[in-house]
Amino acid sequence: MALSDVLGRVEADAEKALETLKEYCRFPTISAHKRAQPETAAFVRRLLAENGFEAREYPTEGGPNVVFGQMIVDERKPTLMMYQHYDVQPVDPLNEWKHDPFDPTIQDGKFWGRGCGDTKGNLIMQLLAVQAWRAVEGRPPINLKFVVEGEEEVGSPHFASFVHANKEILKADGATIEGGDHLHEGTPKIELGCKGILYVEMVSRTASVDQHSSYAAIAPNPAWRLMHALMTLRDAKGRIKIPGWYEDARRPTARELRFLKSSVFSSQALKGFWGVKEFIGGDNDFELLKHLIYSPTCTICGFVSGYIEQGTKTVNPAVAKAKIDFRLVPNMKQEKQLAKLREHLKAKGFGDIELLPAAEKLESAAISLSARVVKAAIKGSVDAYSREPEVWPWSIGASAHGFFNEVVGVPSISGPGVSYDGSNFHAPNENIRLTDFVGGTKHMAAMFAHL
Template sequence: MNYERYFQENREKHLGELKELLAFPSISCLSEHKPDMARAAEWLLNNLIESGFENAHIHQTNGHPIITADYLHAPGKPTVLVYGHYDVQPVDPLHLWITPPFEPDIRDGKIYARGATDDKGQMFLHIKAIEAILKQEGELPVNIKLCIEGEEEMTSPNLPSFLEANKEKLSADFVVISDTAFLETGRPAIPTGLRGICSLDVIVNTANSDLHSGTYGGGVPNALHALVSLLASLHDKQGRVAVEGFYSDVPDISPLMKTEFAKLNYDEEQLRINLELGALYGEEGFSFIERVGARPTLELHGVHGGFQGEGLKTVIPKEAHAKITCRLVADQDPEDILDKMKNHLERHLQSGAKLSIITGVKIRAFNIDPSHRILQLAADAYEDVYGVRALFTKEGGGIPIVEAFSRILQAPVVMMGFGLPDEKLHAPNEHFNLENFDKGLRTMVSFLKKI
């Protein structure tokens, strides 16, 4: 049993396989990539079988396929369910990528591709770590179940019903997910909270036709004016969300939590420099870590209307669009927040304009107690490999499925991430640091053997 030698000897093979997986343009939210999703799922199925998993199966859903597999030969031992996702975000703006997003490229010890860190690279660690134990020891110290989905980047519309329908088959003592990041290089973190999310699309309409701004300018409503003033009304000058009642289910940050946050010793100035910002920005009276960890937020993800081409088109646009999400904390109810948003938008709409609102995802925040045994074992495993114990944090992002696993399978969820905060997930030039690929394999072996 020499894992160090095994992982060294198999490094090229592992990276070759990862490159194959990253080459699939498995963008779940764009329907033209449906065939790529199916091909990626097929590839994973074969890789799982070759890695020694049993009962590998592709499940069709109303959206993209879910893959399950298991290895259940440790009677009396705990069962661990590993979750990951093989779908990725869109790649635009494409011209900002140094190498094409679906032609994985290794440089400076990093592998560049869409999905490298979110989540193909991290998910792949589990498959190879489990294969390693099987190859080295002929058996696993625990029972393993795998559930890999293809709709995480579109907030997993079909996974909850799949979990409900397969509650028995997927039952586990713990759920393990690797889809989060370190605090920084060499400083692993285990999130004990995730923000929830709710989303809505806003469309403002004015006249029944685009109009010439010479003939009509100043005398008719302009859909863009109406939209920007509506969107601007969503925040006040202090960076707070101005929607009435938005914060009513948000508790003050407790003194204990303030202490935990302080322990992180987060370097805001370094973040500002990394992002090349003149200043950070957010709700007054809170640190960056508090803002993204313990405070809700409302973000605009896309706005468009009117002419966007080269040159000048003196048009008064008849419609304008915006995409908005709110990140939620504590007991905020997505339905309630969406209702409050709708009320606000309707009340602030300029006269002469019409408003359409389409609501989307609705996911509550998730929290787990850091003193839980499985979280402590995970921290031990990191310590074995990285020499430092993982810190317990609150994560600003949502992994919509975490709350669903916790609720439907009634199992504690431990998030063991191996990404880094600057790996450009959801942006051009996404990458995954190979140091964490290598150490991640070793950490997962250590973790599974500790359980």
């Protein structure tokens, strides 16, 4: 009975919450430019306090403050942790925006503004869910915690040390990371973890200076050398040839596949967006989705060497560089895979190629379908949308899950959330649909009741 009143309350108060979201989105919190971080952190702390949370800011060594808030209603009840970030991506190219990115606007059933989907809208949605419970029942049915950092969009360089130093306060029975998407037709989606990423620069240097290319008959060429090394990493079908690469990779379970079978994933739509004729692995949508989620990848993100400007320049370059990203599925860890890559190159005679791993620390992580936080999110979806959500075993991108379900030991999922597949994250015209904002809030409020 109470839950339907709470969901009704969400509907009634959504407009007011969207006004708060406008205020929040007016802060130009671009972490890449270190903009507006202190005032945004203070705004988030105040918002939490106004909504009944004990809230404070934690300084980080050399980074912006992390905001932490908690509402303990009853020590015997379960606790849900919600992770968010208050920073956003840069807004260039500015001339492609239909509205000022930092002067949010509601138009055509959508809320437009930088950060509304990624991820300021999710914090406001979660607070609206809390408000609705407080209005109807005096308090939410479970204990709640928030942790909101200010550097996610630049790879969370100071968040790991915060987590390691504050494991105790981050303890909970389940966590949600940022928010979740909706598919185009409105089905909500949750993900039970994320892939990790190993990003390395590979450098081949065969001389200290460039040479006239007439010496190429006897002088080594670093571009050829690097290409030969790269050819040993992957075959034409995308299969990675480094020995033992797949050893730790988690395999699909029958239950996971049952959820994926009912997915409305469409490869045709993606082909249309990108102008791609054919995907690797055929054209059966289920097989492609399985491949997309369960396959580790090895991608040449960029390759440079020698002369590529106008006209000709006959040069034998001294150096060639490639940037490679390896997406790792759960159970594959950066350090171990990096050691396998090193070993492989040495064994193939490419020990001279320098490997420079990036500082990215986002590891793969995923939990099982039977975790209570997953069950709560699925039941909440039935209350809010009258249907089960689309459930992916993990997201294909990297995210903060590892900090929670591996460092602190809190099972985490992505979702419920306010965005959809047309939200334009990191791009011009970021937007969310108002129906997804209301739906996501109801989903969250109902999930509280099921944890």
